[in-house]
Amino acid sequence: MKVLKFHGVKSEDYLWLSFKGAFDPRAARETELEPFFHALEAHADGWMPDAVEGKRRRKYARAALWKALEEARDGNLTSLGLYRTQWPALDMTLWLWLPPQPPTLEVWLNVKPLSFFAEAERCRHFVEMVRAWACRYPVPHAIAHSSDDTELAGFPDFGRDKETWYRDGFDKVYEVGWLNVFGPRLVETVGRERVLSTPAHRVEELPNGCVLLMTWPTAADFASDEARLAQARAHAHLRPDLDFDTLLRTLRERSATLAPVEPRFHPDVAPLLSRVVDHTASHERQRTISGLNTWQPPEPEEWRPADAALPPDVDDPVRALEHYGTLAEHLVALLHTKVPSVFDETPESLTDVDFYFWRENFPRSRLRENIEAYAVPAIGAYLGEVLVRNLGGRWIPRQKLEEAQVRVGSRVWLPFVRARHYMASRQALLDYSLTRLYRVAARHRS
Numbered sequence: 001m002k003v004l005k006f007h008g009v010k011s012e013d014y015l016w017l018s019f020k021g022a023f024d025p026r027a028a029r030e031t032e033l034e035p036f037f038h039a040l041e042a043h044a045d046g047w048m049p050d051a052v053e054g055k056r057r058r059k060y061a062r063a064a065l066w067k068a069l070e071e072a073r074d075g076n077l078t079s080l081g082l083y084r085t086q087w088p089a090l091d092m093t094l095w096l097w098l099p100p101q102p103p104t105l106e107v108w109l110n111v112k113p114l115s116f117f118a119e120a121e122r123c124r125h126f127v128e129m130v131r132a133w134a135c136r137y138p139v140p141h142a143i144a145h146s147s148d149d150t151e152l153a154g155f156p157d158f159g160r161d162k163e164t165w166y167r168d169g170f171d172k173v174y175e176v177g178w179l180n181v182f183g184p185r186l187v188e189t190v191g192r193e194r195v196l197s198t199p200a201h202r203v204e205e206l207p208n209g210c211v212l213l214m215t216w217p218t219a220a221d222f223a224s225d226e227a228r229l230a231q232a233r234a235h236a237h238l239r240p241d242l243d244f245d246t247l248l249r250t251l252r253e254r255s256a257t258l259a260p261v262e263p264r265f266h267p268d269v270a271p272l273l274s275r276v277v278d279h280t281a282s283h284e285r286q287r288t289i290s291g292l293n294t295w296q297p298p299e300p301e302e303w304r305p306a307d308a309a310l311p312p313d314v315d316d317p318v319r320a321l322e323h324y325g326t327l328a329e330h331l332v333a334l335l336h337t338k339v340p341s342v343f344d345e346t347p348e349s350l351t352d353v354d355f356y357f358w359r360e361n362f363p364r365s366r367l368r369e370n371i372e373a374y375a376v377p378a379i380g381a382y383l384g385e386v387l388v389r390n391l392g393g394r395w396i397p398r399q400k401l402e403e404a405q406v407r408v409g410s411r412v413w414l415p416f417v418r419a420r421h422y423m424a425s426r427q428a429l430l431d432y433s434l435t436r437l438y439r440v441a442a443r444h445r446s
Contacts, residue, residue: 001059003051003083006091006112011282013258014089014112015219016147017130018156019181021137023096025103030066035136036094036105037065043129045122047111049082049090069096076101088116105137114146118220126219127179127202131212134181138208141170141186145177146222148283152254176235178219178227184209190238200234223255261289268439269297269430275355276430297430300437302414302421309405309412312397320397324404327381334378345386347442350434353382357422358429371423377401379423380416383434387413390438391445409445413437 023032041048050060054068060082068080076099082092089112097104117123126144134142143155157165158174173182173190187195187209195211196203202214215234216227232248265273273292280288314320328345331353335342339356341349357363363371380401387393387406396405396412402420405412415437422432 001051001057001085003057003085004087004089006083006089006110010278011280011285012112013114013146013148013282014110015114015117015126015144016150017107017109017142017144017179019105019107019109019130019133019137019139019142021105021133021139021142023103023105023137025096025098029069030062033065033105036133037062039129039132039136043125043132045125047084047088047090047116049092050085051083053081053083054079088112107133109144110147114148115220118218120217123218127212127214130179130181131204131206134210134212135206135208138183138210139181140183142181143175143177144179144219146219148258149222149254150177151281151283152257173235173238176213176215176231176238178215178222178231180213180215181206182211182213187211195238198234198237200230223258225252225255228252228255257287258283259286261286261293263289264293266295266297268436269433272351272354272358272430272433272435275351276358279355279359295430297433297436300413300418300432300440302418302437303411303441304405304414306407306410306412309396309407310398310403313399314397317397320404321395324381324384324395324397327377328385330374331378331382334375342382345382345389347386347390347435347438350383350386350438353379354429354433354435358426361426363423363425363428372420376419376423377416379434380404380419383418383437384413384415386434386438387415387441391442393441408441411441411444413441 052058052060052064052068054070054072058064058068065080069078072078072080077095077097079093079095082090082094084090091110093108095106097106111117117126130142130144153175155175156170160168170186171189173186182190182195195213196205198213200213200215201217202212204212206212213234215230216222221227222231228248228251232244232251235247236242236244263270263274263277277285277289277292332342335353335356339349339352341352362375366375384393384395384404384406387408388395391408393406393408396407398404401416402414404416405414418432418434418437422428422434
């Protein structure tokens with residue numbers, strides 16, 4: 001059974017739920033968890049999991065759930081994963097923490113895309129599911145909200161050092177999400193009357209003393225100005241020590257950070273930058289696009305006029321050309337499984353190579369001595385071979401690799417010098433991309 005891949009593909013915003021409730025570890029597992037799965041099955045409107053995974057993956061069924069929990073137990077922890085085989089994508093994990101740890105039922109639930117929760121009725125079902133869980137498994141705090149906005153808000157530490165937020169947790173209302181459940185202790189800290197009088201779309205006191213608070217009817221439009229006003233009003237009410245205008249300004253700034261930006265990349269490197277953007281975390285993507293829209297790749301400097309070319313100074317030009325070919329094959333051998341197009345030696349393969357090295361942060365993730373000794377010569381030779389094959393270029397061999405040239409039209413290019421500049425840093429992979437040099441060389445070939 002093949003499930004949808006949630007992570008590892010182009011990142012996009014999703015509905016995220018964090019829930020940690022108490023449960024009775026002495027009760028029979030099936031009895032204690034039946035209300036949990038009953039609420040899931042009753043309210044997972046359009047995103048019901050159809051696969052369950054412990055040590056192996058099975059079709060969703062109650063028997064499969066119990067089997068997964070049994071086989072995945074490791075000391076004082078057992079867990080299972082819940083997924084979908086059809087869109088929308090689901091990544092859901094249930095952990096059961098057992099004594100001597102405080103017995104805890106912990107859920108991380110992600111449904112992608114967030115736009116799936118644009119309908120009020122579907123959102124209502126989601127809220128009813130969380131309500132049922134919170135009534136049965138009391139929580140100190142639970143939240144469901146946009147994953148992107150949660151990242152920008154700094155959840156879960158909110159600027160605190162790790163030791164402090166591990167110790168204190170959600171001891172005050174640091175943030176108000178689309179859907180919140182405040183546990184009895186937090187409610188008493190804020191003041192039960194104050195919590196219950198919060199201006200919000202829905203405020204409900206649960207039988208166990210928790211309070212459910214929903215700021216807006218739908219999750220998908222959390223960044224609209226109306227939803228932000230509601231979010232700021234609720235937060236300011238719960239935290240009278242905070243300034244409403246400051247809260248609202250911060251929320252609007254986060255909305256602006258997430259607002260779509262039209263890419264206007266330099267045409268020579270647009271295919272490369274589009275892939276860089278796609279690889280960027282979705283909460284950072286629009287900011288990245290804005291930065292790349294204003295960034296201009298520098299003009300390549302690794303060239304001379306053809307009439308200033310250094311003459312060949314090798315005893316055996318044929319052997320020198322074979323050596324360049326061998327060096328280029330070293331790059332093919334290094335990348336062929338990760339970048340299959342490297343075999344083709346085309347302009348498109350240069351872009352694929354550029355993106356691979358950027359994604360891997362190759363200049364920083366590999367030993368510098370190995371980069372200088374192996375990567376730079378292989379990259380330079382490969383770039384030269386692409387110029388020869390696709391632009392009718394001609395090698396002018398030299399004893400020193402950095403002096404070797406490829407003549408294309410009225411210019412000679414220095415591919416090994418370009419490769420050294422290219423491998424200086426991650427930013428240099430963009431500033432000195434192989435793609436950019438090729439495009440400029442193509443414009444000057446006649």
